[in-house]
Amino acid sequence: MKPRGTERVGGMALLLEVESQLPNLSLIWVDAGYQGPNFSRAVEKLTQAQVEVVKRSSKAFEVLPRRWVVERTFAWLVQNRRLVIDSEKLPEISEALIKVAMTRLMLKRLAMFSA
Numbered sequence: 001m002k003p004r005g006t007e008r009v010g011g012m013a014l015l016l017e018v019e020s021q022l023p024n025l026s027l028i029w030v031d032a033g034y035q036g037p038n039f040s041r042a043v044e045k046l047t048q049a050q051v052e053v054v055k056r057s058s059k060a061f062e063v064l065p066r067r068w069v070v071e072r073t074f075a076w077l078v079q080n081r082r083l084v085i086d087s088e089k090l091p092e093i094s095e096a097l098i099k100v101a102m103t104r105l106m107l108k109r110l111a112m113f114s115a
Helices: 006-021 037-047 067-077 091-114
Strands: 027-030 050-053
Parallel strands (some): 027 050
């Protein structure tokens, strides 16, 4: 079991690292692990972006708004053989492979739209 608040700490660490690269960021969708006024206030102060928590309304299965974007991205990533099974020893290697996979996807799209 994870300690409470680890998602929020990780989320803030990520935002601190990339906030200068995302000057037009205006809305951040998060799941219930990120809810809480302190997190929302800290994000809004740091990035000027609003935080919208996507909550489950019941225990039964339901499609959550915007969750499909995450699932679609994971589906694109696992089309690359090396990312199907996480067998890398260093997280930096996995990160590099994800960047290569997404670069490949973006180049494919650019070629499709420029032709």
